[in-house]
Structure formats: C-alpha cells, structure tokens
Amino acid sequence: MRKSDTARWSKWVGGALALFAGVALSGLSGQPAAAQAKQLTLCWAAWDPANALVELGKDFTKETSIEMKYEFVPWTSYADRFLNELNSHGKLCDLIIGDSQWIGGAAENHWYVKLNDFFAKEHITMDDFVPATVLGYAEWPKNSPNYWALPAMADAVGWTYRKDWFARPELQAEFKKKYGRDLAPPKTYEELKQIAEFFQGREIDGKKVYGAYIFTERGSEGITMGVTNVLYNYGFDYENPKKPYQMQGFVNSPDAVKGLEFYKALYKCCTAPGMTNAYMQEGLDAFKSGQVAMQMNWFAFFPGLYKDPNVGGDKIGFFVNPAGPNGHFTQLGGQGISVVATSDHQDDALRYIKWFAQQKVQQKWWEIGGYSALKAVVDAPGFPKSAPFAPQFLESMGIVKDFWAEPSYAQLLLDMQKRVHDYVVADKGTAQQALDSLVKDWTKVFKEQGKTVASE
Amino acid sequence: MTAIIHPDASVDRIGGQTSSRGARRGRGLSDRGIAWLFVTPTIALLLAINIFPLIWMIRLSFTSLNLSMSYLPLRFVGLDNYADILSDEDLWVRMQTTAQFVISTVVLEMFIGFGLALLINRQFRSHSFWTTIILLPMMLSPAVVGNFWTLLFQPQIGPFNYLISLFTGIPPSSFSMTGEVALAPWTIVLVDTWMWAPYVMLICLAGLRSIPDYIYEAAEVDRASSWRQFWSITLPMALPFLMLAVLFRAIENFKMFDMVNLLTSGGPGSTTELVSITLKRAAFEKWRTGYSSALAIILFVTVFGAANIYVKALNRVKQR
Numbered sequence: 001m002r003k004s005d006t007a008r009w010s011k012w013v014g015g016a017l018a019l020f021a022g023v024a025l026s027g028l029s030g031q032p033a034a035a036q037a038k039q040l041t042l043c044w045a046a047w048d049p050a051n052a053l054v055e056l057g058k059d060f061t062k063e064t065s066i067e068m069k070y071e072f073v074p075w076t077s078y079a080d081r082f083l084n085e086l087n088s089h090g091k092l093c094d095l096i097i098g099d100s101q102w103i104g105g106a107a108e109n110h111w112y113v114k115l116n117d118f119f120a121k122e123h124i125t126m127d128d129f130v131p132a133t134v135l136g137y138a139e140w141p142k143n144s145p146n147y148w149a150l151p152a153m154a155d156a157v158g159w160t161y162r163k164d165w166f167a168r169p170e171l172q173a174e175f176k177k178k179y180g181r182d183l184a185p186p187k188t189y190e191e192l193k194q195i196a197e198f199f200q201g202r203e204i205d206g207k208k209v210y211g212a213y214i215f216t217e218r219g220s221e222g223i224t225m226g227v228t229n230v231l232y233n234y235g236f237d238y239e240n241p242k243k244p245y246q247m248q249g250f251v252n253s254p255d256a257v258k259g260l261e262f263y264k265a266l267y268k269c270c271t272a273p274g275m276t277n278a279y280m281q282e283g284l285d286a287f288k289s290g291q292v293a294m295q296m297n298w299f300a301f302f303p304g305l306y307k308d309p310n311v312g313g314d315k316i317g318f319f320v321n322p323a324g325p326n327g328h329f330t331q332l333g334g335q336g337i338s339v340v341a342t343s344d345h346q347d348d349a350l351r352y353i354k355w356f357a358q359q360k361v362q363q364k365w366w367e368i369g370g371y372s373a374l375k376a377v378v379d380a381p382g383f384p385k386s387a388p389f390a391p392q393f394l395e396s397m398g399i400v401k402d403f404w405a406e407p408s409y410a411q412l413l414l415d416m417q418k419r420v421h422d423y424v425v426a427d428k429g430t431a432q433q434a435l436d437s438l439v440k441d442w443t444k445v446f447k448e449q450g451k452t453v454a455s456e
Numbered sequence: 457m458t459a460i461i462h463p464d465a466s467v468d469r470i471g472g473q474t475s476s477r478g479a480r481r482g483r484g485l486s487d488r489g490i491a492w493l494f495v496t497p498t499i500a501l502l503l504a505i506n507i508f509p510l511i512w513m514i515r516l517s518f519t520s521l522n523l524s525m526s527y528l529p530l531r532f533v534g535l536d537n538y539a540d541i542l543s544d545e546d547l548w549v550r551m552q553t554t555a556q557f558v559i560s561t562v563v564l565e566m567f568i569g570f571g572l573a574l575l576i577n578r579q580f581r582s583h584s585f586w587t588t589i590i591l592l593p594m595m596l597s598p599a600v601v602g603n604f605w606t607l608l609f610q611p612q613i614g615p616f617n618y619l620i621s622l623f624t625g626i627p628p629s630s631f632s633m634t635g636e637v638a639l640a641p642w643t644i645v646l647v648d649t650w651m652w653a654p655y656v657m658l659i660c661l662a663g664l665r666s667i668p669d670y671i672y673e674a675a676e677v678d679r680a681s682s683w684r685q686f687w688s689i690t691l692p693m694a695l696p697f698l699m700l701a702v703l704f705r706a707i708e709n710f711k712m713f714d715m716v717n718l719l720t721s722g723g724p725g726s727t728t729e730l731v732s733i734t735l736k737r738a739a740f741e742k743w744r745t746g747y748s749s750a751l752a753i754i755l756f757v758t759v760f761g762a763a764n765i766y767v768k769a770l771n772r773v774k775q776r
Contacts, residue, residue: 275635414737427725
C-alpha cells in the first residue's frame with residue numbers, strides 16, 4: 001500500500017471512529033427520556049407461579065405507575081444464575097425471590113437488605129405469617145428476629161395420584177385381595193410402596209404404566225429434595241438438636257440408613273425406565289402423559305395439574321407426603337422476597353414488598369396460582385375448600401423441614417447430591433457408606449466455614 | 457506489505473518535497489501508527505481477558521477464597537489447595553474418567569474419520585453431497601447435540617433403544633443409555649464420536665489430497681499393491697495430519713463440558729463426571745474460588761505440558 005493510500009486509510013478510520021462516537025453520544029443523550037419511567041426488575045425462577053406473579057404485578061403498576069420487569073430463569077440454572085449475580089454485586093435485580101437455603105449466605109454476605117426497620121415502620125409483623133415460612137424464608141440466624149425477606153411463595157413437597165385409576169372397581173378388588181385394605185392414598189411410605197408395586201408395569205387403557213415418580217436429578221438439588229422426604233420420616237436429622245453441627249449419629253444413624261435404603265428400593269421397584277436424572281419437569285411430563293400412578297412434586301405445580309385437560313379435574317387427587325416409622329415430615333420448598341442490597345431502586349422495591357404484604361393482594365395471589373403464606377389467607381374458614389389441594393397444602397406446611405440454610409449451603413447440597421445419587425442411582429457402595437461419607441464431607445465444609453464440629 | 461515499509465522511505469518515494477513529520481501531520485498516521493492502532497485493542501483485550509485473569513487466578517489459587525462466604529477474611533493458604541486436590545481420591549477418579557473418555561473418543565474418531573476420508577477421497581459420483589451430509593453433525597452446537605441425543609436415548613420413546621431392540625430382541629425400555637453405570641460412559645463416547653469424527657475426516661481429507669498423484673503413479677509402475685501403497689505412501693504422508701487431528705481432539709475433549717453435562721450431568725452418580733464438570737461445580741456451584749483456581753492451574757499445566765510434548769513429536773514426524 002502506498003503512503004497516499006495509508007493516509008486515506010487513516011482518514012477512513014478517523015471518520016469511522018467519529019461516526020461511532022457520534023452514534024454513541026446521540027444514544028446517550030436519548031437515555032434520560034427513556035429512564036424517566038420508574039421500573040423495577042424482579043428475579044425468580046421460570047415456572048407456573050411466576051406467570052401468576054406477572055399477572056398480580058399489573059395491579060402494582062396500576063397503583064404506583066412503577067413498571068415491573070421480570071427476569072425468570074429455569075430451575076436447573078436458577079441458583080447458578082442468581083447466586084452469580086448476587087456474588088458479583090450485579091444490579092440486574094431490584095427484588096429477588098431467592099430460595100429458602102440462600103438466606104444464610106445472603107444475610108452474611110449482605111446481598112439482601114435487612115427488613116426489620118422497614119417492617120416496624122410499615123407495621124408488617126411476621127406473626128401474621130405461617131411460622132414455618134418465617135423460619136424458612138425470612139430469618140437469619142434461624143429462630144432469631146432478624147428478617148431478610150418477606151415470605152412470598154409457600155411451598156412443600158406433596159403427591160398427586162390418579163384418582164380415576166384408584167377408583168376402578170376391578171383394581172380396588174384386586175388390591176384388597178392382595179393387601180387386605182382399600183386402594184386409597186397412602187398414609188405411610190410402606191403403603192405407598194405397595195401401591196407403587198401394584199401399579200408398576202400394569203396395563204391400563206392399553207398402555208403400560210408405572211408405580212411412582214420420585215426425584216432423582218443429579219445436577220442441582222433434585223435427588224436431595226426427594227430423598228429427604230423419606231429420610232426425615234425414618235429418623236434422619238441434620239445435627240444433634242442439643243449440639244449444633246454434631247452430625248455423627250444423626251445424619252448416618254441406623255434409622256437414616258434404613259430411610260436411604262427405602263428410597264433406593266422405591267426407585268428400583270417402582271419408577272419408569274430412564275428416570276435416572278429427573279426432577280420437577282420430568283415428573284410433570286410423566287404424570288400428564290398418563291405414565292405414573294403417583295407423582296412426588298412441589299405444591300406449586302398442583303394448580304396447573306388440576307387444570308390439565310387430560311389428567312386434571314376428577315382424574316387427579318392429592319395427598320400429603322406419607323409418614324415413616326419415626327415421624328411425619330415433608331421437605332420445605334418456597335421462597336421469600338427480598339430487596340437486593342445493590343439495587344438503585346430500594347425505595348420502590350420496598351414499596352412493592354409493602355404492597356405485596358397486604359391481605360387483599362395475598363388473597364388474590366392465592367386465587368391466581370401463587371401460594372400465600374399469610375395466616376389471614378390460609379387460616380380463613382373457606383381456605384380448605386378453595387382448591388382441591390388446599391387441605392393437603394395446609395397440613396404439609398405444618399410438618400415441613402428444610403435443608404441447611406448455612407452460607408455454605410451450596411457445598412453441603414452438592415455433597416449430598418453426589419453421595420445419594422452415587423448410592424441410589426449408580427449402585428455405588430452401601431447406604432451406610434454413603435451417609436458416613438456425607439458426614440465427612442459436611443464436617444470438612446463446616447470446618448472451612450470456621451465452625452466447631454463435635455464428632456460424638 | 458504496508459507495515460514493513462519504513463515511513464521515511466515511503467515519504468521519499470512520494471517525492472521528498474515535505475519532511476516526514478510534515479507528511480504525517482498532513483496526511484494522517486504513519487504506517488507504524490496505523491499498525492499500533494489496529495493491534496492495540498487486541499493486545500489490550502488479550503491482557504484484560506486472558507493474561508490478567510490468569511495471573512489473578514494464580515494468586516487466588518493460594519488463598520482460601522470462597523465466594524459464597526466472602527465475609528470471611530481472605531487467608532493465604534500456600535499450597536494447601538494444591539495438596540488438597542492432589543490427595544483427593546475422588547478427583548483422581550475424575551481424572552481417570554476423563555482420560556478414558558479422551559482416549560476412547562480420540563481412537564474411535566481417528567479410525568472412523570480416517571476411514572471416511574479414504575472413502576470420500578475416491579471421488580465417486582455424488583461424493584460432494586455425501587461429504588456435506590457427513591459434515592452435518594460437527595456443524596451443530598454441542599448444546600443441541602446433547603439435547604437431541606437425550607431424547608433419542610429416552611428408554612420409552614427414544615428411537616435408539618427401539619433400534620437396538622430390533623437387532624437384539626432386548627426390550628427397549630429395559631435399559632437406559634444415559635442412566636446405567638455400564639452404558640453411560642460409552643454413551644458419551646458414542647455421541648462425541650458421532651459429532652467429531654467428521655472433523656477428523658476433514659483434516660485427513662486435506663492430508664490425502666495433498667499427496668501428489670505422481671507418487672502413486674510411480675508405485676503403480678513398480679507394481680506395488682494397494683495395501684503396500686497404503687502403508688508406504690498414504691499413511692506416512694497423512695500421518696502429520698492425523699497427529700494434528702489427535703492433538704486438536706485430545707485438547708478439546710480434555711476440556712469437554714457442555715455436551716456431557718447435557719447428556720448425563722456427570723451421572724449416574726459420578727460415573728461420567730469429567731474433570732471439567734468437577735471444576736465447574738467447584739467454581740460456580742460450590743463457589744470454592746481458591747480451590748477451583750488451583751484445580752484450573754493443574755489442568756492447564758497438564759494440557760499445556762502434554763500438548764508441548766506432543767507437538768515436539770509431531771515436528772519430528774514432519775521432519776522425517
């Protein structure tokens with residue numbers, strides 16, 4: 001290239017840069033006009049209740065003229081995405097409906113705004129909410145009056161079953177002959193396994209069906225959220241109630257080992273083929289396609305299932321997580337709503353929480369597909385009859401237990417995912433070895449966190 | 457090229473009527489200036505997104521940093537993270553799993569890729585069409601491949617099990633390719649081979665087409681058999697290309713993440729958990745930043761060291 005060409009080139013480059021700068025500047029100068037409208041971004045998981053929340057949020061916009069923008073992420077990447085956002089002090093979310101187990105980390109790392117002063121000022125009291133949701137979604141440290149969230153979406157693990165199949169006289173008769181009792185929703189896990197075995201491989205309406213659907217997902221939290229429903233009821237405890245962080249003999253107690261063995265037996269005997277890495281969506285698919293007689297899943301999905309044209313309505317029934325030999329509990333789900341500490345719109349975000357806490361809003365929230373945790377809604381006389389799954393939901397919220405909510409919960413969760421999946425799905429080692437290894441993993445995590453862990 | 461012409465010399469060529477400084481001022485930037493203008497953003501980007509993070513990561517690997525507990529004081533832990541990793545039995549199992557995956561896929565892809573290249577090189581009718589068809593899998597995104605193979609392997613509705621059932625008589629829903637300990641490792645090998653053997657074919661085809669015809673003609677004159685021609689001409693002359701393909705595929709598969717994560721999530725249990733999945737979980741799910749930085753450094757050194765040794769071997773083959 002000759003020098004004159006070079007000079008021409010540099011003029012072109014200069015011109016292009018000037019054009020780029022001009023366009024960028026004109027863009028900037030246009031921004032204030034667009035920024036005049038107030039807007040809040042709310043972050044949550046992408047699932048049925050999120051659609052209900054969008055519907056509910058329209059009322060907030062109508063009342064306050066604050067536009068609501070939503071950032072919904074599928075469950076499998078929900079924790080990754082938003083914990084990354086919070087860790088990096090991002091400004092994507094003004095409000096976040098964070099998982100119950102995040103509360104410890106969010107409080108200790110100051111990702112959430114502490115809400116005590118705001119609650120006091122606005123006369124919002126946690127006594128108005130279901131105690132399990134306050135403990136699970138709002139408090140850190142647990143059992144202390146330090147609030148970081150408002151209970152937003154109450155949830156727990158429950159079960160659906162094919163009411164129409166259970167009601168068939170020929171199946172009723174056959175079941176009674178075999179087990180000496182009616183074919184009815186199970187009260188205990190032993191009963192559940194018998195029913196699952198009864199349906200496993202049976203042909204109904206020309207189609208092969210399977211006994212039960214249970215959580216087995218490996219990557220995020222699935223198998224842990226499934227197995228704990230059995231473990232709690234067989235006698236598993238996270239720690240010595242009298243000596244925090246002492247796990248030896250509680251996590252791996254003989255009863256806990258039996259519980260884990262039972263979950264594996266249920267997985268082996270009575271699930272559909274290929275359910276080796278299955279969580280909420282796979283359960284919904286299995287149930288909606290008429291493949292399983294009973295399905296473990298979160299209550300949050302039950303309104304949608306009840307409306308399903310193929311398996312909803314009269315065909316579907318609901319029951320509470322069955323009891324075990326040593327107790328009756330179920331896994332807590334659900335989330336609280338928090339204000340993100342890095343948000344530039346904290347006042348508006350708090351305004352949203354104030355609005356959301358109102359009884360009329362909470363009532364509508366329940367009516368359109370969300371699960372309110374407000375006592376005035378769930379303790380109202382008409383509540384049990386307001387939806388076919390409402391009585392089971394109420395009962396479940398009284399018996400919930402949650403996973404660790406420590407700042408290190410992610411490590412604790414992934415350790416459990418690995419140990420349980422290795423044993424239940426991959427047939428690696430024994431239940432005792434799996435739980436012993438889990439105690440070792442968790443001990444290491446807590447020691448890294450600076451906690452004193454007693455071994456005996 | 458413009459960049460190697462000295463500015464003053466070009467000014468002289470223009471006529472030498474003005475000084476070089478005057479020419480620069482009057483006509484814009486010098487060649488060197490233009491060169492820097494183009495190169496500087498790249499260098500800045502490289503420093504910002506490669507070099508600086510690497511140095512920062514090395515620093516972090518000696519600390520106890522855990523992002524989910526960033527309120528804890530940052531401690532310098534020396535080589536503790538490295539010691540932890542190297543003494544972790546589980547991690548050695550993950551390394552073995554990764555090595556098995558890399559070796560199996562590379563061997564299969566070489567055989568199939570080279571075989572396909574030999575076939576396509578015969579220039580039969582419609583060979584261009586078949587080349588395009590064969591290359592299709594490698595044009596897909598690994599995420600797409602992971603998702604649709606997951607469906608194909610579905611024991612109840614997936615056609616793969618039905619196909620196996622057709623030939624073997626085993627009931628289709630009696631086995632799960634992604635869910636059984638004995639099958640899952642071979643499943644990820646199968647899918648990776650399906651996707652990347654065409655890539656190896658492409659490299660080998662370039663190698664085969666670079667062999668001059670006169671060598672084969674001379675061999676024909678010497679009445680060398682096809683087998684002899686293959687062993688004495690085709691294979692040795694295509695070997696550098698094959699070795700290059702081995703290098704590319706081995707490095708790629710050592711850091712394989714997306715496709716395996718979608719197919720099996722590392723399961724059942726930890727059966728197909730490659731070391732890249734372990735690293736991702738440690739870094740972005742457990743948030744053990746110090747530990748995962750050390751693991752990343754170890755993996756980097758391993759790949760870098762192995763690749764260097766291999767490249768030296770490749771150069772020796774080329775010289776021969």
